[in-house]
Amino acid sequence: MNLLEKKAATSRRTPKPRRRFALPAPSTSVLFLIIALVLLYGVIYPNAHVLLAALQHDGSWSPANFFAVLSQRTIVESALTSITLSVLTVLLCALAGVPLAFLFERYAFPGRRLFAALAALPLVLPPLVGTVAFIFLCGESGILARSLQHVFHLSKAPWSLRGWGALLLFHTYTMYPFFYVLTGAGLQRVDAGLAEAARSLGASRARVLLRVTLPQLTPSLIAAALLTFMTSMASFSAPLLFGGNVRVLTLEIFNARQRGDTSIALTETVLLALISLAALIFFQRYEGTRRFVAAAMKGTTRRRQTIGSGLGRLLAACAAIAFSLLLALPIATLVLVSFSRDGSWTTQTLPPVYTVSNFAHLATDVDARSVFGNSLLMAGIATLAALVWSFCVTALTATGRRTRWKRLINVLVLLPWALPGTVVAVSIAEAYGQPNALTGSFILVGTFWILPVVYFLRFMPLVVRAVQASIEQLDRALEEAAGVLGANWWRRFWRVRLPLVAPGALAGALLVFVIAMGEYVASVIVFTPGNRPVSIAIASAMRDFNLGTAAAYGVILIAMIAIVMIVAGRLESRAR
Amino acid sequence: MPLLSLNNISKRFGATAAVADVSVAVERGEFFGLLGPSGCGKTTTLRIIAGLEAPDGGTVEFEGRDITTLQPERRGFGMVFQNYALFPHLNVFENVAFGLRARGGRGISPTVREGSLQERVEQALDLVQLPGFGTRRVDELSGGQQQRVAIARAIAIEPSLLLFDEPLSNLDVALREDTRRELRALVKRLDLTAVYVTHDQVEAFALCDRIAVMSEGRVHQVGAPRELYENPANVFVAKFLGRNNLIRALRLTSSNDPSTRFKTLEGGHTLIVSARHDQLMRLAVNKPCLLAIRPEAITVSKDQDGSEAGNRLAARIEHLEFSGATTTITLDANGLKLEALVLQAEGFRIGHECVVTLPVDRMELLSES
Ligand SMILES: Nc1ncnc2c1ncn2[C@@H]1O[C@H](COP(=O)(O)OP(=O)(O)OP(=O)(O)O)[C@@H](O)[C@H]1O
Numbered sequence A: 001m002n003l004l005e006k007k008a009a010t011s012r013r014t015p016k017p018r019r020r021f022a023l024p025a026p027s028t029s030v031l032f033l034i035i036a037l038v039l040l041y042g043v044i045y046p047n048a049h050v051l052l053a054a055l056q057h058d059g060s061w062s063p064a065n066f067f068a069v070l071s072q073r074t075i076v077e078s079a080l081t082s083i084t085l086s087v088l089t090v091l092l093c094a095l096a097g098v099p100l101a102f103l104f105e106r107y108a109f110p111g112r113r114l115f116a117a118l119a120a121l122p123l124v125l126p127p128l129v130g131t132v133a134f135i136f137l138c139g140e141s142g143i144l145a146r147s148l149q150h151v152f153h154l155s156k157a158p159w160s161l162r163g164w165g166a167l168l169l170f171h172t173y174t175m176y177p178f179f180y181v182l183t184g185a186g187l188q189r190v191d192a193g194l195a196e197a198a199r200s201l202g203a204s205r206a207r208v209l210l211r212v213t214l215p216q217l218t219p220s221l222i223a224a225a226l227l228t229f230m231t232s233m234a235s236f237s238a239p240l241l242f243g244g245n246v247r248v249l250t251l252e253i254f255n256a257r258q259r260g261d262t263s264i265a266l267t268e269t270v271l272l273a274l275i276s277l278a279a280l281i282f283f284q285r286y287e288g289t290r291r292f293v294a295a296a297m298k299g300t301t302r303r304r305q306t307i308g309s310g311l312g313r314l315l316a317a318c319a320a321i322a323f324s325l326l327l328a329l330p331i332a333t334l335v336l337v338s339f340s341r342d343g344s345w346t347t348q349t350l351p352p353v354y355t356v357s358n359f360a361h362l363a364t365d366v367d368a369r370s371v372f373g374n375s376l377l378m379a380g381i382a383t384l385a386a387l388v389w390s391f392c393v394t395a396l397t398a399t400g401r402r403t404r405w406k407r408l409i410n411v412l413v414l415l416p417w418a419l420p421g422t423v424v425a426v427s428i429a430e431a432y433g434q435p436n437a438l439t440g441s442f443i444l445v446g447t448f449w450i451l452p453v454v455y456f457l458r459f460m461p462l463v464v465r466a467v468q469a470s471i472e473q474l475d476r477a478l479e480e481a482a483g484v485l486g487a488n489w490w491r492r493f494w495r496v497r498l499p500l501v502a503p504g505a506l507a508g509a510l511l512v513f514v515i516a517m518g519e520y521v522a523s524v525i526v527f528t529p530g531n532r533p534v535s536i537a538i539a540s541a542m543r544d545f546n547l548g549t550a551a552a553y554g555v556i557l558i559a560m561i562a563i564v565m566i567v568a569g570r571l572e573s574r575a576r
Numbered sequence B: 001m002p003l004l005s006l007n008n009i010s011k012r013f014g015a016t017a018a019v020a021d022v023s024v025a026v027e028r029g030e031f032f033g034l035l036g037p038s039g040c041g042k043t044t045t046l047r048i049i050a051g052l053e054a055p056d057g058g059t060v061e062f063e064g065r066d067i068t069t070l071q072p073e074r075r076g077f078g079m080v081f082q083n084y085a086l087f088p089h090l091n092v093f094e095n096v097a098f099g100l101r102a103r104g105g106r107g108i109s110p111t112v113r114e115g116s117l118q119e120r121v122e123q124a125l126d127l128v129q130l131p132g133f134g135t136r137r138v139d140e141l142s143g144g145q146q147q148r149v150a151i152a153r154a155i156a157i158e159p160s161l162l163l164f165d166e167p168l169s170n171l172d173v174a175l176r177e178d179t180r181r182e183l184r185a186l187v188k189r190l191d192l193t194a195v196y197v198t199h200d201q202v203e204a205f206a207l208c209d210r211i212a213v214m215s216e217g218r219v220h221q222v223g224a225p226r227e228l229y230e231n232p233a234n235v236f237v238a239k240f241l242g243r244n245n246l247i248r249a250l251r252l253t254s255s256n257d258p259s260t261r262f263k264t265l266e267g268g269h270t271l272i273v274s275a276r277h278d279q280l281m282r283l284a285v286n287k288p289c290l291l292a293i294r295p296e297a298i299t300v301s302k303d304q305d306g307s308e309a310g311n312r313l314a315a316r317i318e319h320l321e322f323s324g325a326t327t328t329i330t331l332d333a334n335g336l337k338l339e340a341l342v343l344q345a346e347g348f349r350i351g352h353e354c355v356v357t358l359p360v361d362r363m364e365l366l367s368e369s
């Protein structure tokens, strides 16, 4: 009866274990080759080149050379300045962002939605555009200073937007959203039941906050601190335009290169990269030790408490409106200035003469149009390449077993995102500025392609992450079901994976496109005069005091970003 | 020749042996069950049959052909996933048509193909009683409807083997029972062969012609539901399928004739058990073993002089649990605890003395594991 207990006495053939749902063998190796080549040329070689060049002096390699250059006081000082600035920025951003997140996530009151909608605004502002807007608003000849001067009849501006205070103010304004957004998201996840349980056990409100809620928020806070620290380390536009005598590493690298002092530039680049990577590793270690198991409990989702007392409501509403205004003011200023006639705004509080000629100029002037054309083309190329690239990478890494190779590929792919834009640009410029083993006599520096390449390298990690996240959300069973139904790899890719991943991937790509459109940090290092992107045009307009033109460029960038954010939001909600 | 046979299949995930030396044969036209507790390797076995997982050892044969390394898309099986795995970006029609399109009637002109496709999808939807649902989005369907779309998608390709991974576990109890009946009728009507994974014994009994009982990656016994229930091969099967009284005992007589005497370790009763010859061959005298008897096989009577033949023990009623049609009586026979399931419990009171009868032919001698 028991057919089933029949033992196969005949010789058993053991099939070689095979990975299912991986690419068929030939395309895997082709794909692997392509990915390896891109990583070799784009990530491994340039960074290795910079590292080796920093160790080299008069034809000999030794760490001593590196330390010899490093021992110069200015370099050490600027490294310390960068770190101090970043630490202070993290603290200030936490002080601003965390309480705001508690206020707006935990309580309901009039004006809450207005602020919530605007809160992340500074994050999407291109740093250079933000800097310019800040100068118009808060600079010593900006609207605020002039207003005070007029009201109080002061002989000179009440402050100067320069140095530590200015940098910290600007950094807090642009980076507090990391803390606000991540703490808010953390608070939404935090199980309100735990806090209620703690209250029922007799813990006071303060105790609940310190012992229950904040510990649960730790991962969010660490992630926010990491992002803030890295962004602040990489910050360039603000130190350039109103850093005064605060000399941060990014600026020093730029200046050293301008002076033609390559050995100092290289050493500083290596230093900046090392500090950034060390911070990344440090924060992730720390996060690892303090990771809390996200309680997979279903439970009450915490409802916002309505502020009951009239005074409290009034205060909260006023705060919401005040903060919303603060957020919107720089952009409003930028819009205002963009309609002012170049050269007309001298000592008045507000620009005196208004015109649409700035925009008309941008639309008609051959030079301005070519600037937009350049940026559109280069950002477009970089985005498209990043999109294709991320599908290649995920096709290789997001299927089958995890191997050491795949982990290495992942690390290398994400590396450029951990490095400040200055480092990426310098490494490419240095590595491909002269004939070398990898490119032969072809020199990338000075050609049209250098900027698209740098944009691609800087931003492809973002698209890869977006695609990876979409694939991780994808139910594995879907592709398996397609396989069982007879679909081969290509069909599974085209009919199942691609349509389901496309919205997330497209949202990520659009974001990268607008970021690349406003890119300044790396562009300023490698751009060629015949191929100027928008950001360079803004900077030179500022230098020539064509404030209206600079603002008009910025307004157009912001408008593009707004459109893209809306489209990306739609795409992402559709993907859900 | 069986339609599908697994020969000594094994599969490890790191340190866990998900499937260990499993050999199973499924006949053509059979509704075959894989039954076992959570984590015992049922899903893994099913995925190996589907080709979604490659076994570390052993072979899978289909119609006599070795398909161990054949890619899933080339096997021509239908599979219904536990969470249905319906494509969220396609409507009901396109979901059902997916397999037909993937298999692609190459060589047929597109219009004819499109026409027959339409027909076949509608036919499949009719079969699962969802006519006219073609244009609906899948996330607009109820759980039961989604489950039926998943079945329609699997049967539309006229699979040579139909695989189910707990397809009813997401449905509520009432719907589950209805769907169970429909599912079996459908599979039988289309004359399909099915392998059905479940951890629910009731479901397996209701659906399957034969069942393989698994635990910890191994198959303990294969047989028809009644056979498994009445002649469990070992302790695991006896315990896992329904309630059972397990009695620890020693063998008394040495002759290997069918009616052998055992002495229970609890209570010291002497019981006569009809055991199979081969079982007795393996069991030495005075060696401890396990005897099993189903609660419903035990009769309980108030008076001492029942006329039934069998093992009669005096016992005291410890507990009565009324559950509608039946009542469970917990008994203590001089230290030996027994459970009996009776239809009529009138007149029984907790603390009363009574007589329990364990029919000789309903007692099972279990082999260890
Ligand atoms: N991909 C995997 N990686 C590692 N371990 C796995 C994997 N799949 C299954 N296992 C392990 O193999 C064992 C058998 O898993 P399987 O999914 O086959 O169980 P199951 O009988 O289907 O259980 P359930 O009824 O809970 O679905 C389990 O211990 C499980 O943890």
Ligand SMILES: [Mg+2]
Pocket (backbone or CB within 6 Å): B042, B043, B044, B165
């Ligand atoms: Mg399972």
